Amino acid sequence: MGKSDVKKQFGAAVRFHRDQLDISQEELAGRAGLHRTYISDVERGARNVSLESIHRLADALEVPLSILFSRLEASSDKSSAPSALSDELVDILIIEDSSEDVDLTIKALKDVRITNRIHVVRDGAAALDFLFCRGVYRHRTHRNRPQMILLDLGLPKIDGLEVLRQIKADPRTRAISVIVLTVSNRDRDIAASQRLGAEAYIVKPVDFQNLSGVTPQLSLQWALLKKAPLVNV
Numbered sequence: 427m428g429k430s431d432v433k434k435q436f437g438a439a440v441r442f443h444r445d446q447l448d449i450s451q452e453e454l455a456g457r458a459g460l461h462r463t464y465i466s467d468v469e470r471g472a473r474n475v476s477l478e479s480i481h482r483l484a485d486a487l488e489v490p491l492s493i494l495f496s497r498l499e500a501s502s503d504k505s506s507a508p509s510a511l512s513d514e515l516v517d518i519l520i521i522e523d524s525s526e527d528v529d530l531t532i533k534a535l536k537d538v539r540i541t542n543r544i545h546v547v548r549d550g551a552a553a554l555d556f557l558f559c560r561g562v563y564r565h566r567t568h569r570n571r572p573q574m575i576l577l578d579l580g581l582p583k584i585d586g587l588e589v590l591r592q593i594k595a596d597p598r599t600r601a602i603s604v605i606v607l608t609v610s611n612r613d614r615d616i617a618a619s620q621r622l623g624a625e626a627y628i629v630k631p632v633d634f635q636n637l638s639g640v641t642p643q644l645s646l647q648w649a650l651l652k653k654a655p656l657v658n659v
Contacts, residue, residue, distance in 0.1 A: 434471030441469040443487040445562050446552060457486035488548060490529050517542035519572040521553040521589065522607065523582055530631045531576060531607075537634040545572070550584025553577075554592060557599055568598060576632070577624075578607045579615055587618055594623035605640055607632065 444454050451469070455462040459482055467473035468483070475483075484490065518535070522528050528546055535544065547553045555561040559568055575593070579586035586606065593599045606619040606627040616627055626640040 433468075433473065433475075436475065437469040437471040437473075440465075440483055440487065442562070443489055444469075446548070447487065454483075454486055458482040488525060489546070490525050490532075516545040516570065516572045517574070518544045519553070519556065519575045520544060520546045521550070521575060521581065521586070522546065522578040523548045523580075524578075527578070527607070527630060527632070530633065534632045534634055534637045538638045542573075548582075550581040550586065550589045552583075553581070553589050554584065557593065558596075571599060572602060575602055575604045576607055576628075577604055578630075579619070580609065587615075587622065590619060590622045590624060 440454075444451070447454075449457075451465045452462045455465045458465075458479070460479060464473065464479075468475055468479075518540070520528060520531055522531065532544065535541075545556070547556055552561075556563045556566070557571060559566045577586050577590060581589065590604060590606065593602060593604060600623070603625045604623070606616075606624045607630050608615050608619075608627055609630055611629055619627055628636045628640060
């Protein structure tokens, strides 16, 4: 990948995450402590971005650094998923608003040798838009839904139980395996999740032990064998 291509791909990732947060370039600049013109140049692929600015942008966009860089890694492989604005394939959807928990979950997936394409959304509304190809995800097609969902219950905008209810109520998404992520073993949350159709639950933080404990229940041998790049936009 050429230098200009890298800048354009990074700019596309920044723009996509900004759209996901529904904030302007000016607001992103304020959050990151950068000038709005700088943000505009980054998104156009016309700016060499310093390491410090990349850290600032990741924090302002509320995504781990690995998420921004994974787009560049995916784009360097012609056999991988298309760019952020295309109809990319996703195998695992993580619905989680905590950046720290996202990092721990991705590490746990790698620890059990799951290397499938991963996408992260930060709230319940964005999750439903992603699954049902609405809003900023209207470019997606219904046939490219994930095979598995890791769903946090404590989500902003629309809570996790309501997201689960809509997933399992719709025939287009009902068959997707959903693992609920919860902060405790509270019987009420677990019972509600099971009643709505969740296949399993994990008490956070997600790690090798609790994730490997549920994957056999979900027959995810395909995930342990299928080699695909980590993808997130």
